[in-house]
Amino acid sequence: MAKLVFGMNQSLDGYVDYQEFAPGPALFRHWIQQVRGLTGSVYGRRIYEVMRYWDEDSPEWDADQREFATAWRSQPKWVVSRTLKSVGPNATLVEDDLEAVIRELKAQRVGEIAVSGPDLARSLTDLDLIDEYRLYLHPVVLGRGKPFFAGPRPPLRLVASDLVGEDVIRLTYVPA
Helix, strand or coil: EEEEEEEEEECCCCCECCCCCCHHHHHHHHHHHHHHHCEEEEHHHHHHHHHHHHHHCCCCHHHHHHHHHHHHCCCCCCCCCCCCCCCCCCCCEEEECCCHHHHHHHHHHCCCEECCCCHHHHHHHCCCCCCCEEEEEECCCCCCCECCCCCCCCCCEEEEEEECCCCCCEEEEECC
């Protein structure tokens, strides 16, 4: 059975923002390894549209960026949206019955399935489907933006903490 994991970069004050801070080299290498090891990913519409950047090569990419793009492209993706009409390569559009689709994925797959997007994570949390939360805390205070937890925070229990790169701490929680 697969494990559903919601993990994202966030500021010290709890916001996720894809434009305000980027991972340093060590954290980017961590994300390459993380993505390479996934069974697949479930995306909300907004974060999927941001991640589509990796669908097509760019001449200015360095070796790590090319490696990330290759890993990202190779994994299956499920995109949860009622407004998108189509999705890119290696992706499946999920328009209805989110709970049934995710329960089936968890039952049929082995390994980790990443959840990307705070609103999607809230829906899956409300359905009691997320098995683990990984908060990658950056030493940045934004004061605004989209919060990591898009709704009430579920009761959680800390199971691990570790330094990733020079200045990011990953906190790993499971539902209490």
